[in-house]
């Protein structure tokens with residue numbers, strides 16, 4: 001028998017708990033567009049550039065709104081306050097990924113969609129953090145500097161092929177860091193793989209697949225006329241498997257032969273160690289190495305492509321940045337990572353590029369693992385949580401006149417909020433490659449500005465062509481269908497500089 005005081009205490013606790021649960025259930029979900037009976041808001045979600053529509057909806061429904069897709073609740077966060085309050089401050093419950101049968105069963109498991117609750121999650125993050133943190137990133141400078149010279153030479157020799165030079169630069173850095181692999185040309189097989197991987201990712205990371213709601217669709221054979229989803233996934237899986245396996249096997253063989261350069265992979269793979277890796281270690285190593293390549297190449301390339309478009313539109317800003325650079329180098333050397341501290345305008349220009357066109361406008365989806373309450377709204381366990389990064393970096397309260405490209409907004413005594421705080425994601429899922437991405441971007445942007453003038457493309461009569469501001473719509477976005485003129489500022493000096501050993 002329990003004694004009376006204890007019974008009373010337990011009764012009071014039960015009462016408080018049930019009041020709390022009742023109160024929570026009474027709270028409404030954040031508002032949102034009216035759902036239809038069965039499909040919810042599926043019919044209203046645009047297939048292209050959904051971040052723009054979500055930003056519009058947030059003006060009507062507020063910074064946090066709800067969408068329902070069949071029975072799945074999506075909470076869309078459109079303000080810096082909401083993402084920092086939830087995804088950062090409450091990251092212990094907001095860092096899971098939505099469960100996707102399509103991704104995990106057909107496309108295969110990857111770091112990007114691994115559940116926060118998976119026992120391997122901390123291991124992955126630790127491996128990535130130790131290989132990619134700010135300090136570790138400094139060790140990669142010789143690799144970045146080497147790729148930089150190839151990039152600059154490529155822009156001198158074939159300026160119109162600048163997208164190929166960008167791809168080679170980013171893949172060259174990622175493959176060397178991940179596996180110790182040296183890219184040999186723009187048409188390198190491994191560089192092509194990165195490209196295929198980006199395409200595969202775009203095809204599988206769609207907001208909705210019917211099979212997630214109707215599990216019986218899993219059993220229809222892939223040849224069936226309506227089974228496009230299965231064929232898409234199997235195609236993507238083939239690519240993802242190759243992307244993970246081929247460089248991995250290549251690196252394994254190199255290390256076994258004793259003729260290899262140090263890399264993220266070689267740090268963990270030691271053929272002569274007494275305790276060999278077990279199966280799970282192998283898998284972790286395979287996926288983390290592949291994530292450097294699949295997470296780092298396409299994103300960095302997207303930001304560089306945006307940079308070319310914005311520079312061709314903004315000659316005055318370009319000149320200001322060039323004046324700052326010329327003052328630092330006397331036009332006698334290339335810039336390295338240490339120069340960033342003395343180039344505030346160029347740093348601001350880079351921030352503004354990522355603010356103006358965040359590479360991943362909706363980031364990657366999160367999932368909340370416990371019921372929660374925020375600002376009087378109920379956020380149910382299992383809801384998918386989407387950070388509308390584009391809306392945050394175009395919020396006129398934080399960034400007045402948000403559609404004007406203006407690096408000076410990040411300078412002075414009262415700079416506007418640092419966009420790097422938002423564009424690399426949040427909480428325990430924050431991009432582990434942010435430091436490396438930022439440094440590779442700075443190096444490229446600063447040295448391209450030092451070495452070239454970028455202007456609008458011209459037609460056969462010499463008239464400038466106004467580029468269409470068109471953005472590829474996927475998880476990673478970048479401008480498409482534009483050209484620009486890239487001409488060396490000091491051709492002789494540039495050739496000499498790209499041929500010297502040191503930067």
Ligand code: HEM
Pocket residue numbers: 111112113114128132291292293295296297299300303359360363364365423424425426427428429430431432433434436437438
């Ligand atoms: C401009 C450069 C980059 C941008 C804008 C960017 C942005 C992002 C964003 C928004 C996320 C999702 C974070 C979240 O879920 O909250 C992410 C995740 C990730 N990024 Fe990056 N990224 C960049 C470069 C890189 C680089 C260079 C690497 C690797 C070397 C990398 C590896 C990853 C990985 C592995 C994840 C998944 C983390 C996880 O799910 O736990 N990224 N990135």
